[in-house]
Amino acid sequence: MNRAPLFCDVALAQRIERVEAHLMAAAADAARLRRGDDVGFVMRVAGSVATFAEDGSPFNKIAGLGFAGVPDAAALDKIERAFAARGAPVQAEVSALADPAVGALLTARGYRLESFENVLGLALDGAYERASAPGIEVRAARDDEFDAWLDVVADGFAHPDGQGVPSHEDFPREVLVNAERDFATAGVVPYIALYDGTVAGGGSLRVADGVAQLTGAATAPAHRRRGVQTALLSARLADAAAHCDIAVVTTQPGSRSQQNVQRRGFDLLYTRAVLVRRIPPL
Template sequence: MSTGRTPLFCDAALAERIERVEAQLIAKGSEAAHRRAAGPAGFVVPLAGGVASFAEEGSPLNKVAGLGFGGLPSTAALDDIERAFTACGAPVQVELAHLADPAIGALLTARGYRLTSFENVLGRALTNEHEQVPPPERPAVAIRPSGDDEFEPWLDVVAAGFAQPDTQGLPSHEEFPRDVIARAVRDLATAAGVVRYAAVLDGILVGGASLRLADGVAQFTGAATAPAYRRRGVQSALLSARLADAAAAGCDIAVITTQPGSKSQHNAQRRGFDLLYTRAVLVKQL
């Protein structure tokens, strides 16, 4: 990481752009789940600049994302969304950036939403000449594009890694079975226009990651390492490869979402990412 680097500043306009592409990602993944699943139909509904999504039962894509930069949602719109989640047997989960309109937090808590957890959004500028992408710390870890011919092995190692999260930092407020994770990762990987990466150590596929480019934002849409191969530089190598590709593609910012105080956040900050803002996770049980 470069020394003397000025930390990236995030204003409301940048947060709105990041939240908009996040809402697009959730919507695309949810729509893919609807096409795949044979059960009751889910929904993707625009809501005050964001999106309300129900992909399928138990999915991590069941949430309201990107809210807070398109005005206050109306009472009628919130009533409709809450009824839709109730019909699917799910609570309403809203991920609200702390740079969003503060009135939305007040509106939601007045409707019975309770603060459940937080997640951090980190970013790195890719346009400044003095902020060159750092080389990987462990060259022995080979990173390459992952093609369709190895999609199932890639999916297997990523799902296994996500199903056994690192215990450093604050725990997530939710856990998902491996099969649920695998379906969500599959939907995002096949429908959201992501690029997949494989991490290989000593000839073994030990990790995987993905990257989505939209509106000048490089979304680091997930990375996982097989538990037996952690602490060997796999995550750092995956970060470096995606940073280089994002910069080459002309993106001006790379973003990653982590649990507060996690190993993932530590790795990202060591690779030049700055904490941009925090999302509050607000849940209403219906």
């Protein structure tokens, strides 16, 4: 029987965006703990969060905006001053299902559209069996495997597949490694993939509010086209199915990552517009 595509209404989008905002806040808090200083911040605004972790971090953004009212000018002024004081632009990631007034407000304040990202979802309405090609083993990484997991994930992200719309962001290896450490502190579980006993790839999973967030996966260039990504996805879905009713993943539009998860049954739920305001440092 054909499966009906998963439909995303405003309520579901709000839940996904709330979970994403909570993760950004937890990751920024983890970065502040790791650094032991007051460089980072978490600021609440109209049901969303504005977060800064450190220079160049993927956690420097406003997430979850547009589902609990429109922020007032004073709140945005405060956030913009905080980013400017750190010499950083303000990046707001706004769902297509958010209140349209948010986009109008941000563009009126000088934010410009720089990119898009897609949010895809899969209903977890039953048990999922782990499936992998011969020779591939996927499991949650042990503590003594974390550094090896970090290495393969960083190497994989440093060599993107090149399909689809290029990302508007490019993170140095040190920044990526720090971000993955902060994710782990924030409750994201690393998964390691072995090919004939050799570390071949890694992924991660966070479970919150019935949502399984697939927070990235990468395969070492030497092990690509062997089914590593499929095995990483299968293992995480199998583990998440007992706790969640939906799995979500964020991809670049038209990327191989999007193609891979759609082959697994994920549907495109909505797109986020990435709006950026570049402010001269104070």
